Amino acid sequence: MSDIRFTDKPLSDWMRSSAADSEIVISSRVRVARNVQSFPFPMLATDQQSRAVLDKVTEILQFDDIHQFGNFHVLNLDEISELDQEILVEKHLISPNLANESRNGAVILSEDESISIMVNEEDHLRIQCLYPGFQVQEAWKRASAIDDVFEAHIDYSFDDRRGYLTSCPTNVGTGVRASVMMHLPALVMTKQIGRVLTAVSQVGLAVRGIYGEGSEATGNLFQISNQITLGQTEAEIIDNLYSVVLQIIGHERNARERLMTDSKLRIADRVMRSYGILSHAYLMDSKEAAQRISDVRLGIDLDLIREKTIVEMNELNVLIQPGFLQKKFGRTLESGERDMYRAQLIRESFQREN
């Protein structure tokens, strides 16, 4: 029952630091999928087997070599409330799958929440490293180093021909899923986004909404990740993603510049309207909130708004999610009520002096 503090504040410490290209790339993440040899994958594991895997994996925290990466806390999913689980999902620290379907599921979190190791998700082990801004190489380097530490103590399922064996064949080989979260309002406004995303999909990358597979890309947020995990080295996978994202950043920058030269008044009007609505509205559904926050975020980058920061917008994006709202107001909220409380939270944030 300890360590619920991870769900107390919306923004992880790692998200507070400033980083390269953070006005367009919000965060970079690398996830490495691994399985423990001679245990069935979590889907077929018995209670006893998945418990044994959990014990084996958490044992690692007794060894010194893991502590170079910080202090860790283990959260067992069946010991924390559904609401806290929902918040961990909203903060991208665990997957919805771990929250809903795992047996003996757990997450090992570093103090600053930049390292999140899921146990008994779809695979026994999913090592996830998060970085602010565009730092996908750094994220891979660290995930790989943590992987090395686990590998020194645990025998992985590995095959000479197929590589690291995973529950789903879409992850086999490297087991590496690298992704960046991008804010692309200018490409959306100038209607170039479809072309860009189609091109992205043609070079072996996938595009998803902010909460991973199946969710909508609200607030002009797009997650770009590698689709291929087999037949390419980790460096190739990371480099490919890096260079494509670099190009998208360039397109978004050009589009922003063009908007500022061609239609500055229209953009300024849109940005400031959203600023005004966020500061004064009494009802706000999540979709509108995401769109308005996106506008203000763009306004900050275009230097049209100086009273707010990008980090505050990142924080708001998490704060307005259902889990956080309910935590904040201490009870279950119907969706109509949520719109009222969401508006209140946003108003307070906008009226707060910096």
Place this chain on the structure above:
Amino acid sequence: MLCQECNERPATLHFTKIVNGEKTEFHICESCAREKGDHLTGISNGFSIHGLLSGLMDFESGKYKSAGAPASETLQCKECGMTIQQFSKLNRFGCSSCYKYFSNRLDPLLKRVHGNTTHVGKVPVRAGGKIHLRRRVDELKKELQEQINLQEFESAAELRDQIRELEREIAEE
């Protein structure tokens, strides 16, 4: 999230369709996905390979049957008991041995998902078997070819000996 077709079962397959910049999401369950079959392949538009696995697997097994294999034979993992039919429903393997037992059927699937069938990335130090040696042999063979092209026969001979030595090590069990 519930399946948008039947509104009963949880949606497990998610597709994103983008036409002229208009983005549409589809959320459906496994059984509705199976019913829709071909239709879905159109929807996915290359964005979510995940949900297409079962379709591909069905396709491959159909081909396999017509190639003259006995219809009664069920391909099954002797370790965890999963059958190829279960796999094509779940899109998940039960254990790492499934990769071995379904190996032949896996190549076309992996080829279509990843464009490749063989791992070239990181190798665990202890569990990696002889893969380190094999990769070294591949490197040396490339070098050998270069030396031969340059007509550097002395160093080519040295490389050849090294390759033989390593290949002997690999052959030892």
